[in-house]
Amino acid sequence: MEFSKFINCEGQPIAKAAGEHVFMQGENDDSLYLIKQGVVKAYYLTSDGQERVKSFLSDGDVIGSMSAAYQKQKTTFGLICLEPTQVLKFNFEQLYLQSQSNHQLAREIIDLLLAFAMKKEARERELLCLSAEQRYQDLIAKSPDLMEKVTQNDIARYLGVTPVGLSRIKHRLLNSNPSK
Secondary structure (H helix, E strand, O other), rough: OOHHHHHHHHHHEEEEOOEEEOOOOOOOEEEOEEEEEEEEEEEEOOOOOOOOEEEEEOOEEEEEOHHHHOOOOOOOEEEEEEEOOOEEEEEHHHHHHHHOOHHHHHHHHHHHHEEEEEEEHHHHHHHOOOHHHHHHHHHHHHHHHHHHHHHHHHEEEEHOOOHHHHHHHHHHHHHHOOOO
């Protein structure tokens, strides 16, 4: 509840159109963002200009570059809206300072960080232990609504395959289960 109070008092509402960046890789942006409504894509650009999708986020998710927020470095990834999106922008440093004297707020931040760590652990396991086909099936099972909102190219980049590779996976799955 304290985190919600903080966000409602300190959060700056921002509306973004589809295709607009919340922030780009390499910028100075030490804020965090609560996605109120919409879908965003967090992605990395490699040195040769290829895009790698880190994650998709939607209503209720919190995101920001922790390297930029905590260590005052440049953002390590970009965040782009895939549909019209409402975010609440808030200052990480202010949240951090308030959490030092507000134990309830600190506990809620710990809960957020634990959820974040578990999400990252699951993503790491998927990439290291599952085949691309298994990752695709898991994505469909966990986020069926996302499949309608995200391009096939973005899904392929998220899975770590080419669009042609994703097409082959979908074809194999369709042929192995003709009732679909």
